[in-house]
Amino acid sequence: MIFNEKFETMKLEDLKNLQSERLRALAKYVYERSPVYKKRIDESGYCLSDIKTIDDITKLPFTTKDDMRDYYPFGLFSMDSSKVAEFHVSSGTTGNPVVSGYSKDDVDLWGEAAARSIGAAGGKAGDIIQVAYGYGLFTGGLGLHYGALKFGCPIMPMSSGQTKRQIKLMSDFKPRILACTPSFAMYMGEEAHSLGFKPENISWEIGIFGAEPWTTAMQNEIDRSLGMLATDIYGLSEITGPGVAQECHLRQGLHIWSDVFYPEIIDPKTDLPVKEGELGELVITTLTRTGMPLLRYRTRDLVSINNEVCACGRTAPRISKIQGRTDDMIVIRGINVFPTQIEYALLQVEESLPNYQIIVDRADKGLDTIEVQVEIDQKFFSDEIKGIEAVKQKIKKSIEQTILVGVNVKLVEPKTIARSEGKAKRVIDNRKI
Numbered sequence: 001m002i003f004n005e006k007f008e009t010m011k012l013e014d015l016k017n018l019q020s021e022r023l024r025a026l027a028k029y030v031y032e033r034s035p036v037y038k039k040r041i042d043e044s045g046y047c048l049s050d051i052k053t054i055d056d057i058t059k060l061p062f063t064t065k066d067d068m069r070d071y072y073p074f075g076l077f078s079m080d081s082s083k084v085a086e087f088h089v090s091s092g093t094t095g096n097p098v099v100s101g102y103s104k105d106d107v108d109l110w111g112e113a114a115a116r117s118i119g120a121a122g123g124k125a126g127d128i129i130q131v132a133y134g135y136g137l138f139t140g141g142l143g144l145h146y147g148a149l150k151f152g153c154p155i156m157p158m159s160s161g162q163t164k165r166q167i168k169l170m171s172d173f174k175p176r177i178l179a180c181t182p183s184f185a186m187y188m189g190e191e192a193h194s195l196g197f198k199p200e201n202i203s204w205e206i207g208i209f210g211a212e213p214w215t216t217a218m219q220n221e222i223d224r225s226l227g228m229l230a231t232d233i234y235g236l237s238e239i240t241g242p243g244v245a246q247e248c249h250l251r252q253g254l255h256i257w258s259d260v261f262y263p264e265i266i267d268p269k270t271d272l273p274v275k276e277g278e279l280g281e282l283v284i285t286t287l288t289r290t291g292m293p294l295l296r297y298r299t300r301d302l303v304s305i306n307n308e309v310c311a312c313g314r315t316a317p318r319i320s321k322i323q324g325r326t327d328d329m330i331v332i333r334g335i336n337v338f339p340t341q342i343e344y345a346l347l348q349v350e351e352s353l354p355n356y357q358i359i360v361d362r363a364d365k366g367l368d369t370i371e372v373q374v375e376i377d378q379k380f381f382s383d384e385i386k387g388i389e390a391v392k393q394k395i396k397k398s399i400e401q402t403i404l405v406g407v408n409v410k411l412v413e414p415k416t417i418a419r420s421e422g423k424a425k426r427v428i429d430n431r432k433i
């Protein structure tokens with residue numbers, strides 16, 4: 001179902017005019033309210049009157065994840081923090097987390113974007129939705145929640161975890177839609193089967209899955225094992241949570257709601273646009289946000305774009321599934337993890353040496369695992385087993401407290417982990433994405 005006919009099927013020419021109008025207003029808005037953007041626009045050699053159409057967007061400065069960290073917590077807001085309705089936070093590369101401030105209108109916009117996404121996935125008003133993304137500073141739970149409220153779907157605000165309870169309530173309430181990370185969907189499917197459920201006893205018909213990379217093969221596997229249509233949803237806290245882009249039932253790319261989140265695809269090395277269909281970094285401008293609007297935000301996510309009108313009738317362009325990232329962030333079970341966080345956690349434990357490797361795997365059933373191999377001083381190896389086990393637990397605890405994801409720790413002797421002469425390859429990602 002198309003939730004918002006006017007914007008989702010707008011003629012391309014009208015869409016371009018709307019984007020141009022919104023870009024002019026946005027440039028003025030941030031220039032007047034954000035000292036950071038005022039300074040950057042002044043330094044760019046362009047002025048507001050140079051921003052006439054959406055094609056002039058390239059005259060505006062980029063915003064990066066480093067900016068988010070440097071201006072932590074509220075320095076990039078265009079609104080006083082007392083006027084903000086909600087804060088959301090995700091992991092930053094080092095030190096400071098990434099904070100995003102949503103005004104009341106931004107929360108409304110987020111609900112609109114997520115509602116369009118529920119419709120694109122095939123949802124209908126009245127469908128019960130089981131929201132099994134985490135609620136809280138992470139945007140997954142609340143994003144689908146706001147979308148469902150707007151769309152008119154009765155909500156089961158489950159949050160993540162409690163697998164058996166999720167399945168029991170699925171069986172009793174018969175939700176038609178399940179929203180969670182793809183790895184959690186796989187896990188729930190596995191549990192449901194072990195409890196004796198067959199695909200025909202599973203009420204979910206539509207999955208709205210995202211927050212982590214996953215393949216089409218995994219999508220097909222979820223379709224098969226849960227007897228549903230698994231669709232991909234994309235988003236990031238800085239822009240808006242889930243609902244920046246979403247696959248329609250045809251699953252030929254994710255429609256990016258470009259009347260509000262304007263996409264550019266650039267070569268991350270030259271910063272120049274790539275040709276339609278070529279892989280590049282997704283850069284997004286929030287055309288209508290008011291709390292923390294962002295100009296040309298470098299998402300570091302690698303995608304290609306297809307501007308052709310989709311057979312579903314939507315004119316919003318489609319991005320490919322996320323093909324990778326330009327940095328070393330690993331998204332594991334929906335949580336962003338940076339190797340530097342693991343390094344930090346290791347350095348808190350005196351027995352560990354700062355030589356480590358992170359091995360990410362995807363088990364057969366789709367659940368991602370992290371193993372951290374850590375070198376420890378030779379002298380601890382001569383210790384009795386109990387002592388070694390205690391060091392291992394100490395390291396495990398330190399890492400888990402930092403990254404908020406369970407890990408396996410393997411202690412190895414000094415000089416076991418390959419040394420590098422260039423950039424150290426800290427992460428071995430064995431997931432086939």
Ligand code: DLL
Nearest residue numbers: 090140210211212213233234235236237241242322
């Ligand atoms: O993950 C928002 C979200 C919640 C999206 C629920 C979809 C569903 P962050 O925690 O800020 O926000 O992480 C954003 O996660 O830059 C991508 O690298 C990755 N990511 C998000 N969705 C997808 C997806 C949420 N569908 C970062 N496929 C992004 C691959 C995804 N990666």
